[in-house]
Amino acid sequence: MGVMLSVKNLEVYYGSIHAIKGISFEVEEGEIVTLIGANGAGKTTTLHSISGLVKPKSGEITFCGNDLRSTDAHKIIQLGLAQVPEGRRIFAKMTVQENLEMGAYIRKDSNIQEDYERVFQRLPRLKERRRQLAGTLSGGEQQMLAIGRALMCNPKMLLLDEPSMGLSPLLVNEIFHIIRDVNESGVTVLLVEQNAKKALEIASRAYVLETGAIAMQGDADELSNDEKVRKAYLGG
Amino acid sequence: MDFLSQIINGLGIGSIYALVALGYSMVYGIVQLINFAHGDIIMVGAYVTYVVLVVAGAPLWVAILASILFCTFAGVLIERVAYRRLLNMNAPRISLLITAIGVSIFLENLSQLLFTSSGKSMPNLFPNQLLGLGEVQISSISLINISTSVILMVLLQILVNKTKIGKAMRATSEDADAAKLMGINTNTTIAFTFGIGSALAAVGAVLYCSAYPMITPYMGGMLGLKAFVAAVLGGIGSIPGAMLGGYLIGIAESLTKAAGGSQITDAVVFGILIIILLFKPAGLLGKNVQEKV
Ligand SMILES: Nc1ncnc2c1ncn2[C@@H]1O[C@H](COP(=O)(O)OP(=O)(O)O)[C@@H](O)[C@H]1O
Ligand SMILES: [Mg+2]
Numbered sequence: 001m002g003v004m005l006s007v008k009n010l011e012v013y014y015g016s017i018h019a020i021k022g023i024s025f026e027v028e029e030g031e032i033v034t035l036i037g038a039n040g041a042g043k044t045t046t047l048h049s050i051s052g053l054v055k056p057k058s059g060e061i062t063f064c065g066n067d068l069r070s071t072d073a074h075k076i077i078q079l080g081l082a083q084v085p086e087g088r089r090i091f092a093k094m095t096v097q098e099n100l101e102m103g104a105y106i107r108k109d110s111n112i113q114e115d116y117e118r119v120f121q122r123l124p125r126l127k128e129r130r131r132q133l134a135g136t137l138s139g140g141e142q143q144m145l146a147i148g149r150a151l152m153c154n155p156k157m158l159l160l161d162e163p164s165m166g167l168s169p170l171l172v173n174e175i176f177h178i179i180r181d182v183n184e185s186g187v188t189v190l191l192v193e194q195n196a197k198k199a200l201e202i203a204s205r206a207y208v209l210e211t212g213a214i215a216m217q218g219d220a221d222e223l224s225n226d227e228k229v230r231k232a233y234l235g236g
Numbered sequence: 237m238d239f240l241s242q243i244i245n246g247l248g249i250g251s252i253y254a255l256v257a258l259g260y261s262m263v264y265g266i267v268q269l270i271n272f273a274h275g276d277i278i279m280v281g282a283y284v285t286y287v288v289l290v291v292a293g294a295p296l297w298v299a300i301l302a303s304i305l306f307c308t309f310a311g312v313l314i315e316r317v318a319y320r321r322l323l324n325m326n327a328p329r330i331s332l333l334i335t336a337i338g339v340s341i342f343l344e345n346l347s348q349l350l351f352t353s354s355g356k357s358m359p360n361l362f363p364n365q366l367l368g369l370g371e372v373q374i375s376s377i378s379l380i381n382i383s384t385s386v387i388l389m390v391l392l393q394i395l396v397n398k399t400k401i402g403k404a405m406r407a408t409s410e411d412a413d414a415a416k417l418m419g420i421n422t423n424t425t426i427a428f429t430f431g432i433g434s435a436l437a438a439v440g441a442v443l444y445c446s447a448y449p450m451i452t453p454y455m456g457g458m459l460g461l462k463a464f465v466a467a468v469l470g471g472i473g474s475i476p477g478a479m480l481g482g483y484l485i486g487i488a489e490s491l492t493k494a495a496g497g498s499q500i501t502d503a504v505v506f507g508i509l510i511i512i513l514l515f516k517p518a519g520l521l522g523k524n525v526q527e528k529v
Contacts, residue, residue, distance in 0.1 A: 051417060
């Protein structure tokens with residue numbers, strides 16, 4: 001069990017806005033680590049820096065020994081790092097099946113068929129809708145599709161950006177169940193959430209992000225009992 | 237049956253608009269850029285055909301192939317040199333539009349420099365006969381145009397809907413960042429789209445030269461504009477829409493001329509555009525799939 005993803009002294013600017021102010025964190029193989037923080041704290045910016053959609057000003061990002069900052073965004077998934085972006089970002093005008101095909105875009109092996117079945121087994125609601133346009137799915141189904149799509153490349157690690165956003169409590173439970181399930185099948189998870197309560201429940205470790213800096217970090221259990229965390233993120 | 241003949245005539249010229257409109261529509265679909273230089277690709281295609289066929293004396297099929305390859309290359313090169321940096325920097329659309337106009341003027345001036353501004357006349361490319369089908373008179377050129385456009389449209393639909401690169405094009409056009417996360421090289425995909433659009437414009441150029449055998453550095457202007465109108469009319473971004481728009485404009489022109497209105501055909505074409513957009517702002521086949529959240 002070694003460090004899989006490591007971020008060191010990351011600095012990101014949007015023009016003159018200093019969005020990420022020198023954060024460092026690590027995710028070890030097999031873990032679920034969560035990055036929690038309020039709206040605008042810099043969670044999405046952090047994930048986008050990892051996946052190459054945003055170019056940081058300085059810092060190091062290493063995944064399985066590869067320097068991600070010098071890797072083109074479209075090549076990062078080939079290293080085994082997949083992302084479920086904020087707001088799902090499924091391809092609405094393509095069918096469910098085609099969305100999953102896009103998830104398997106980089107694959108050249110012939111076991112893809114089995115992986116569709118595996119994804120459908122895990123997310124049975126998608127199976128009956130596989131020929132439907134993804135834009136016609138409900139919010140929860142779209143989130144499941146976004147997760148299924150990311151799993152189609154058989155990633156070593158999954159980055160999830162607020163998968164519970166806009167979903168009913170029941171669906172949130174279902175999504176978190178799926179995330180735990182995916183992790184137990186051997187996929188390391190970095191989970192970004194505003195829903196700190198739920199995220200701390202399934203994570204082993206957590207980092208708290210406040211206005212672009214890491215304010216606290218530690219075991220998820222410890223943090224969920226911490227007075228400050230309870231006040232600020234768990235509603236007292 | 238004169239009416240039917242006019243319709244087929246219109247479909248014949250409309251096929252050319254349709255082929256050119258596809259390029260506007262596909263490029264707009266993928267990068268939301270109105271590539272005003274696209275019309276000038278027709279002119280480039282026409283001159284390449286002329287040079288290979290008349291100046292070099294090669295057979296027609298060589299000239300057509302050369303024209304298609306050259307235009308494909310030109311389309312990819314224009315994307316690479318003029319647009320890619322702006323697209324990757326997420327530049328305002330207005331900057332892209334101005335760049336496109338710049339490229340258009342550049343191409344027109346370049347061909348004026350190379351070939352002077354006086355027109356060149358093209359020999360007959362295809363057999364031009366009137367075929368009588370019962371009462372209806374159809375020119376062989378119309379038939380060639382219509383069948384070429386239909387075949388290419390079917391091939392294009394297969395490309396976009398069934399192949400891996402086609403699906404990558406659709407994914408990129410919907411959400412380029414999400415496409416990158418899937419491992420799609422969006423730069424290559426966009427360049428490919430420019431290439432395909434330009435290849436179709438080259439075919440349009442050959443058909444145009446066979447119907448109107450006079451080529452000038454500025455021939456792409458009005459033709460490009462009408463093809464653009466066709467793309468908007470059909471619903472820009474929609475491939476069947478571009479075809480439909482092209483055919484409708486061709487028919488409208490042909491009927492206006494037949495009714496004795498040769499002087500006002502352009503006014504009729506643009507009038508139709510304005511009226512249809514008033515009722516269907518997204519164009520005839522432009523659809524807005526609502527995302528449910
Ligand atoms: N594209 C952008 N341009 C300018 N500022 C941005 C952009 N994206 C995010 N920001 C700013 O960066 C900060 C962090 O945003 P973000 O990473 O989206 O936070 P979170 O995901 O935690 O809600 C916010 O202040 C936000 O306004
Ligand atoms: Mg966010």
